[in-house]
Amino acid sequence: MTDTKLNGLVTRLQAGFYTIQVDDREITCRLRGRHKKNRLNEDIVAVGDWAEIYLLKDGSGVIEEIHPREKIFFRMAPSARGEYKQILLANPDQVMLIFSCTDPEPSLRMLDRFLVITEKQNIPVVIVANKIDLVGIRAARKLFSEYPKIGYEMLFTSAKKKRNIDKLKKCLTGKISAFSGPSGVGKSSLLNQVQPNLGLSIGRLKKTSSKKGRHTTVVRQLFPLDEGGFVADMPGLRSLSLWDTEPEELDGYFPEIRGLVADCRFNDCSHINEPDCAVKQAVENGKISTQRYDSYVRLRLGDDDY
């Protein structure tokens, strides 16, 4: 048999089938059986993986090999067999953390938790505050005012009024990005504006905003952009647990804290109730926001309620 060997990008997985993009072609593949026995606590194939496939005569393919991942954006998800490493996107260049200014109200504590996870995974982030049409740009900037101060890149958008879509587009060009954030914030709506031919389904507006929210997007999928690059639309995330994190490790994941800890009197300072603590001092004189400090303390104490 003269099977052709090709390399491509995994753009979609569903019910045992994998879509692999090879240049401009999409090839539906299955996974070779022997792979299925490995790595039970982690996804074997993830969106964003580079795969080597054999092309069969009928035009479908078989995944032969998954290339080693440079980086992964993942979360620990609960499963029947314990915690499971769910790969949200393999080989990401960046994660767009999308929150809405209202409807649903932004949970900054959840944003802080996301930021700790992306810091830990060493993935660049851009924070996107969407639905600025509902609150106005000034209120939007005020809501998220801490984040540019501590060095995070931020965009303020409206999918509905098409505000700053060009900036978002520019940010995505040539990169592999994930759209992540809670449900109902407008991830799919924004992506539809960036690339209007996608026609992604978006949620219906709910008058009474239930806190849980229904997920409109249910599968992760990478979409090629006309200008180059790929974006993964994702279902909204409701919970994100911190795993394997030593309390003192957290210092390094808060940009405004990590530079100060050397000035604390004790080198194992927890920045909660020790004397001569440079972090607490910075909170007192307004250099660190009380909201960010509160997120830090909660994470440090292992408080999972957010």
Ligand SMILES: Nc1nc2c(ncn2[C@@H]2O[C@H](COP(=O)(O)OP(=O)(O)OP(=O)(O)O)[C@@H](O)[C@H]2O)c(=O)[nH]1
């Ligand atoms: N006013 C306003 N509404 C928006 C904006 N962007 C999205 N919406 C509305 O918000 C709702 C949710 O939008 P989606 O794009 O489905 O949100 P999502 O983040 O993809 O949600 P999931 O797929 O469930 O994670 C829809 O009713 C949209 O019309 C915006 O910029 N302004």
Ligand SMILES: [Mg+2]
């Ligand atoms: Mg969606």
Ligand SMILES: [Zn+2]
């Ligand atoms: Zn301290």
